[in-house]
Amino acid sequence: MVNIELIKELCQKTESKIVMVVVDGIGGLPYPGIGRSALEEAATPNLDNLAAASSCGLVEPVALGITPGSGPSHLALFGYDPLKHEIGRGVLEALGVGLKLGPSDVAARGNFCTVDEFGIITDRRAGRIPTEENRRLIEGLRSISVEGIEVILEPGKFHRFVAVFRGQGLSGDIEDTDPQHVGERPKDAVPRSPQAADTANLINQWIAKVRKALKEEYPANMVLLRGFAGLPEIPTMSQAFKLTPAAIASYPMYRGLARLVGMEILETGLTIKDEVETLKTHFDDYDFFYVHVKDTDSSGEDGDFARKVQVIEEFDSFVPSILDLEPDVLIVTGDHSTPAKLKGHSWHPVPFLIHSQWVRPEGVKEFGESMCANGNLGVFPSLGALPLALANALKLGKFGA
Amino acid sequence: MVNIELIKELCQKTESKIVMVVVDGIGGLPYPGIGRSALEEAATPNLDNLAAASSCGLVEPVALGITPGSGPSHLALFGYDPLKHEIGRGVLEALGVGLKLGPSDVAARGNFCTVDEFGIITDRRAGRIPTEENRRLIEGLRSISVEGIEVILEPGKFHRFVAVFRGQGLSGDIEDTDPQHVGERPKDAVPRSPQAADTANLINQWIAKVRKALKEEYPANMVLLRGFAGLPEIPTMSQAFKLTPAAIASYPMYRGLARLVGMEILETGLTIKDEVETLKTHFDDYDFFYVHVKDTDSSGEDGDFARKVQVIEEFDSFVPSILDLEPDVLIVTGDHSTPAKLKGHSWHPVPFLIHSQWVRPEGVKEFGESMCANGNLGVFPSLGALPLALANALKLGKFGA
Secondary structure, eight states: OOOOHHHHHEEEOOOEEEEEEEEBBBBBOOOOOOOOOOHSSSSOHHHHHHHHEEEEEEESSSTTTOOOHHHHHHHHHTTTOTTSSSOOHHHHHHHHHOOOOOOEEEEEEEEEEETTTOOOOEETTTTOOOHHHHHHHHHHTTOOOOOBBEEEEOOSSEEEEEEEETTTTOOOBBOOOOOSSSSSSSOOBBBBSGGGHHHHHHHHHHHHHHHHTTTTTSSSSSEEEEEEEEEEOOHHHHHHHOOOOEEEOOSSHHHHHHTTTTTEEOOOOHHHHHHHHHHHHHTTTEEEEEEEOHHHHHHTTTTHHHHHHHHHHHHHHHHHHHTTTTEEEEEEEEESSSOOTTTSSSSEEEEEEETTTTOOOOOOOOHHHHHHHHHHHHHEEEGGEEEEEEEETTTTTSSSS | OHHHHHHHEEEEEEEOOOEEEEEETTBBOOTTOHHHHHHHHHHHHHHHHHHHEEEEEEEEESSOOOOOOOOHHHHTTTOTTTTTTTHHHHHHHHHTTTTOOTTTOOOEEEEEEOOOSOOOEEETTTOOOOHHHHHHHHHHHOOBBBBBBBEEEEOOSTTTTEEEETTOOOOOOBSOOOOSSTOOOOOOBBBSSSGGHHHHHHHHHHHHHHHHHHTTTTOOOEEEEEEEEEOOOOOOOOHOOOOOEEOOOOOOOHHHHHHHHOOEEEOSSSHHHHHHHHHHHHTTTOEEEEEEEEHHHHHTTOOOOHHHHHHHHHHHHHHHHHTTTTTTTEEEEEBBOOOTTTOOOOOOEEEEEETTTTTTOOOSSHHHHHHHHHHEEEEEEEGHHHHHHHHHTOOOOOOOO
């Protein structure tokens, strides 16, 4: 059982340093013809040595059988119950393209679509227009202004874009304008609650102007918006856990997630080497470091087992450099599993190790799914990772006398 | 951690098929002089092979240390929190004798008892009259009518029977008429809430007529009723989990429990062979099959270790026939443990295996209590069985982005 409220009450500021490495989608399944997972197949002498001197287990991101997205699975590792702090789809998309959101911004996912002469949707994706065409259209739409809001637009791939509406007192409590079916008209933005009425009205004004501007742009002659959301109200890690946290992540979405919980975002490069260099450079300045390794997940999603093995081996080679910094606590885990066999996120619990001078090492000889399943920590919620880190960093006072 | 509400939100209809075999009371304890449980002692080559290609663990039906009845332990396996969905004792008894209950029926357990000339109870079980005598008396009581209700009676063994009161707007919120002690009078049926007042009144009219009818039937000259209950309000598995479920069970109570959660009840015979044949016949028509094996429990209750071993071996011989159907997910577990040494249900967690192409096999070499305790799934609530089944059948969408 994990009790975050109690952890918040007991935590205290100390000099000790925690490094949490999130190897995205590190967990997997035995690969057909190989019979071992990518983590088991990879040659990881450094992780194996570390595991032998660590306490090991498997973490479950949300609940038994649940396959999590990156948002909830990261929040859990950062010490936030993902069922209590839901991140709207629009917000995640905005974070994913690197947009910084303010407290009353409302973000949404956008699609270009095709409507006929009567305004009826004939293609919800506008024939998946080329990304270049998308960029030209977005450039044009940026000149549209509506009094009372600023609209920030960022093109994505093909027909996709992100829209952020910025203004006073906005609310994201608005229904999708995307009816999800062809043969219907785009819906108006409809408020779900009275405080979103003004926002919906402003968004509808913007959509009306967009419709006019796109009139001659067949097939991308209209837009659909969905997943309206503002930033969730969430205490920072400094407020909640008295940490001074920093994030080292090369992909925008993960920087965005870290920013959500008040981490300082450190400039870094695209490689694991760059990230470890960044950790070294800033090691004196913070007491909690989130280090994100992305390509284990991307290769898993691509079904590229060999590449996933390679990324894990690459990460392994930097483990000694991290240990050289002598963090008081080092955690290596993932936000979820991404088996190459399944080509996507999965519900399987994720290998976890925690190293500090205060763990009970347990003779795990290899950092992998099977060995971690036999680790002393057993299967436990990801939400327990931060409490364990704080305990091992001696940052938690005693409960009761 | 199991979160059924989230599972309900994420589940979706697919073609994949789940078979859940509930080997009743399969769990046990080392038997004196043998040192192994019935499951460990049985020669189960097929289950052992299956376990080696499955993910294993132990399920806990209700909570640590709790010995469950068949009602809560089955509900948990079907994905219903047994603490939120209590099934009244009378309802279970009615299901046990094969009565079908309607939504406003009220069921109760009945005892024949003996009262003296002052109406004071002298024997709560009427000297355990022969079952034949019970049948004769019940036949007579069936002719009693009370305006406003129909009364359905079914004799049990010795002094026991089941009564179902059928009518408009009935409520089972009524206290037992059995005072639980000799030397007291049978109580009136007393409503616990205003909406049960009319029902209690009708039942008291019926009891008054029964008292008259039994006047000369010493020792069975009165009746006691307890466990009044109506059907619990419970969503069907189709509503809750988007499944099209069917039950294959040779004993009435288990068919009744399955009917409670909206399963289709398939006609079958008394043997495991009959049940597996039924599974084959209907395999194309449903996407969830509950298959119940009863005699492991009965033999455990009888303290008949050898018989329990034999039933397990018999079930084992049909495992290949089930696998031949190529279900996407196969679960083998029990609703609770019934150690022959204890001659009754027990609180011990129950061996569990789940087989699908998406599990991490873990080299468990034998399907048994000790090996399952080392399985990757660890000890987890029975309520997690259905979520795991749905996940492995790829019937759950992703949570969050």
